Amino acid sequence: MSEQKLQSQTVQTTGHAWDGDLQEYNNPLPVWWVYTFYATFVFAIVYWTIYPSWPFGKGWIGGLSDVTYVNSAGETKTHSWNTRALYLEDMNKAAIEQKPYFDKVNAMSYEQISRDPEATAFILSSGKALFADNCAACHQSGGQGVVGFFPNLTDDDWLYGGSYETINQTLLHGRRGYMPGFGDVLTGVQIDQLANYVASLSGLQHNAALAKAGDVLFHNETAACYYCHGVDAKGRKEIGAPNLTDGIWLWAGVNATPSSEGKVAAIRTVINNGLAKGVMPAWAGRLSPEQIKVLTVYVHDLGGGV
Amino acid sequence: MQPGIEDQLGLYQKRIPIFTRSVKGPFRRFKTSVLVLAYATFFLLPWVPWARPDAPAQAVLFDVMGRRFLLFGLTVYPQDVIWLALLLFIAAILLFFVTGLVGRAFCGYFCFQTLWTDFFIWIESKIQGERPARVRLFRQPWNQEKLLKIGSTHAAWLLVSFWTGMTFAAYFAYAPDLVLAFFTGQAAAAAYITVSILTLATYAAAGLMREQICTYICPYGRFQSVMYEPETLAVHYDAARGEGTHGRASVRAGRGIVVERRGRELAESTVVQERRRVNRNSGERALAERHEQGLGDCIDCGLCVQVCPVGIDIRDGLQYKCISCGLCIDACNTIMDSFDFPRGLIRYDSEKNLALPSPAPVKLEWKRLKIIGYGVALVLMSAYLVYSISTRGSFDRAVSQVRQPLYVVLSNGDIRNRYQIRITNKAAEPQTYTFSARGIPESALDLGHFREITIKPGHSGLVQASVHLPPDLASKIHQFEILITPNGKPDETRVEVVHFDKPSLRP
Numbered sequence: 001m002s003e004q005k006l007q008s009q010t011v012q013t014t015g016h017a018w019d020g021d022l023q024e025y026n027n028p029l030p031v032w033w034v035y036t037f038y039a040t041f042v043f044a045i046v047y048w049t050i051y052p053s054w055p056f057g058k059g060w061i062g063g064l065s066d067v068t069y070v071n072s073a074g075e076t077k078t079h080s081w082n083t084r085a086l087y088l089e090d091m092n093k094a095a096i097e098q099k100p101y102f103d104k105v106n107a108m109s110y111e112q113i114s115r116d117p118e119a120t121a122f123i124l125s126s127g128k129a130l131f132a133d134n135c136a137a138c139h140q141s142g143g144q145g146v147v148g149f150f151p152n153l154t155d156d157d158w159l160y161g162g163s164y165e166t167i168n169q170t171l172l173h174g175r176r177g178y179m180p181g182f183g184d185v186l187t188g189v190q191i192d193q194l195a196n197y198v199a200s201l202s203g204l205q206h207n208a209a210l211a212k213a214g215d216v217l218f219h220n221e222t223a224a225c226y227y228c229h230g231v232d233a234k235g236r237k238e239i240g241a242p243n244l245t246d247g248i249w250l251w252a253g254v255n256a257t258p259s260s261e262g263k264v265a266a267i268r269t270v271i272n273n274g275l276a277k278g279v280m281p282a283w284a285g286r287l288s289p290e291q292i293k294v295l296t297v298y299v300h301d302l303g304g305g306v
Numbered sequence: 307m308q309p310g311i312e313d314q315l316g317l318y319q320k321r322i323p324i325f326t327r328s329v330k331g332p333f334r335r336f337k338t339s340v341l342v343l344a345y346a347t348f349f350l351l352p353w354v355p356w357a358r359p360d361a362p363a364q365a366v367l368f369d370v371m372g373r374r375f376l377l378f379g380l381t382v383y384p385q386d387v388i389w390l391a392l393l394l395f396i397a398a399i400l401l402f403f404v405t406g407l408v409g410r411a412f413c414g415y416f417c418f419q420t421l422w423t424d425f426f427i428w429i430e431s432k433i434q435g436e437r438p439a440r441v442r443l444f445r446q447p448w449n450q451e452k453l454l455k456i457g458s459t460h461a462a463w464l465l466v467s468f469w470t471g472m473t474f475a476a477y478f479a480y481a482p483d484l485v486l487a488f489f490t491g492q493a494a495a496a497a498y499i500t501v502s503i504l505t506l507a508t509y510a511a512a513g514l515m516r517e518q519i520c521t522y523i524c525p526y527g528r529f530q531s532v533m534y535e536p537e538t539l540a541v542h543y544d545a546a547r548g549e550g551t552h553g554r555a556s557v558r559a560g561r562g563i564v565v566e567r568r569g570r571e572l573a574e575s576t577v578v579q580e581r582r583r584v585n586r587n588s589g590e591r592a593l594a595e596r597h598e599q600g601l602g603d604c605i606d607c608g609l610c611v612q613v614c615p616v617g618i619d620i621r622d623g624l625q626y627k628c629i630s631c632g633l634c635i636d637a638c639n640t641i642m643d644s645f646d647f648p649r650g651l652i653r654y655d656s657e658k659n660l661a662l663p664s665p666a667p668v669k670l671e672w673k674r675l676k677i678i679g680y681g682v683a684l685v686l687m688s689a690y691l692v693y694s695i696s697t698r699g700s701f702d703r704a705v706s707q708v709r710q711p712l713y714v715v716l717s718n719g720d721i722r723n724r725y726q727i728r729i730t731n732k733a734a735e736p737q738t739y740t741f742s743a744r745g746i747p748e749s750a751l752d753l754g755h756f757r758e759i760t761i762k763p764g765h766s767g768l769v770q771a772s773v774h775l776p777p778d779l780a781s782k783i784h785q786f787e788i789l790i791t792p793n794g795k796p797d798e799t800r801v802e803v804v805h806f807d808k809p810s811l812r813p
Contacts, residue, residue: 142710246717
């Protein structure tokens, strides 16, 4: 701004004078600012009217805006507007939309589901979400499990059986795998013998002499392994005792060890220490029967069942 | 003012109203034909019926809810987005190509801003009269006449704007149902919102803002300007001819004679033809007289300014506001004809040609690297689009390997890989698809109970496939093919190559 302009400007004061010559400039707020400020008052009052605002007694003033939804029991619920009610509205809406599909699957036999493309497509998408929410924490997102902790659900080896019915039982009631440790019962040599025998069952490299002695221990009352794993060592699904003759190892890190000594040592560790960590929680009560049915088919299809 | 302190210029300029005079001539005729053709297409297309078995009988329908565009016999699904990309690419290249050749032809003749503004000006002139009447009406105080004329003009604009918005919305829903629902209050909220916004936008853009859109808002006009080359044809005023050495001057006694001007209406009769021949001589004489006095051919009648829809004076040279509509050419030629001066004082010409001491006849110079490059790109892209649409399959497929886990070792040592096959039926009727494998034993492919699957039109189906191979075979097979065959159409079989993963061969 030019000097002339500054000089020509008359400065407005409030008109008061203190102490003879103390004056106060009058610089009012810009008009647009003042009106915007008033507008915020109007906005606040409108907002309080529409949305929940003030605490009132034990509750609060709910406002004019409502959220209405139908819950899973078919009851119509109305809340004053709040984000939790919006969340419930969304969840219930989604549940109602999914219901016909869950009902359809629930009314079908496993055999019918496996032949129905629409039901299978529903299982693939909803099962994937249910599996990711509830199962993937242990069994991993693709169902591949973790060796030494959680079984692989994508292979063809099922500890408790891979039929629809047994998978459903596993999901509903959970499983508790247990194997006693033989470190206190048997001598180190006997455990070596057993480890070599177990290695021989699935064709791994082993000491034939030790394995021969292990064969005896396995089948007599000293170790009595046959009691759970069966005389043919192919396991017993009713108690979850694994098949020792195949190439799948859940508890012993056999496949992760390149050397044959290491493989035998891994088996030896399991025999010596036993196992108490094969625990699968029960899902009955946590998930609905329809959801468990969806998961049953989903898990069955992961590994193709048996 | 002190030195060094600049004058404060406002960034806002109040619109100077423009009242265009109507004009006749080839450019006006061309603009009118484009307008009629474009309006006929835009307003009538949603009402063209087209029988379909599974969709509304509307020839052009952008079915957003159904995630498909129905264009006559063609159904476009979201997977075909490459076509849209190609179309946009072709449109862009076409714009570059045309602009390089003949300047902002798009702006002047085809742009919807120009078309709607042109139509609105036509309405304005039909209600309020020709330019002088409109200027008078603008200047006179508000009275009953002004209120009636201005009011009815705006009402007519709003009506056209509304139908423009309505027609746009009709492309997105079955038109007869939509219009009925719209007026009975039954249509979706989106329809009312779309129509309202478009009505207001059309009214504001074509009725109130007009050339300001082109001057201040539109980016296309700006970037087309940088595509001009010295050889590009554009609307130019031949300043050398028009200004002479002493500038332009109106026709007055002693500075070029006034000749018979009423002859044009009767131009067809032979008598008049004869007189024109004589007049032509008098025109030549008049020009010679002007040239002797150092005057140019421009008689400064100002008609070129009066007809300009963006309110510029083309005689100031090529300028960014010019939308290259050619109306000033028509206007100037009308005047030149009436004096029997040669036409083309304002004409399509190139900067390069005009810079010559004596400009050569106008010709389109297309033998330039840029033009040929754009031309080739245009032809290639259009050919690819046509090829891509004409060879489209009746279904879409995607085969993806399950990657978690990549492979599974089974209890007997076999290796299993799993795949998900997703099929989208793009045909108009339900279709059954069968699957088979090539490159692995036929028995290795396990599809559960879904060796074939039937899919409804416009729907997708998902099939899980698993392949298990014995270790010796697995180590040899790195990839194989999955064949998808629509039943009864073996020539439409599609082959997808997929990988087969196995435990690493690392030691």
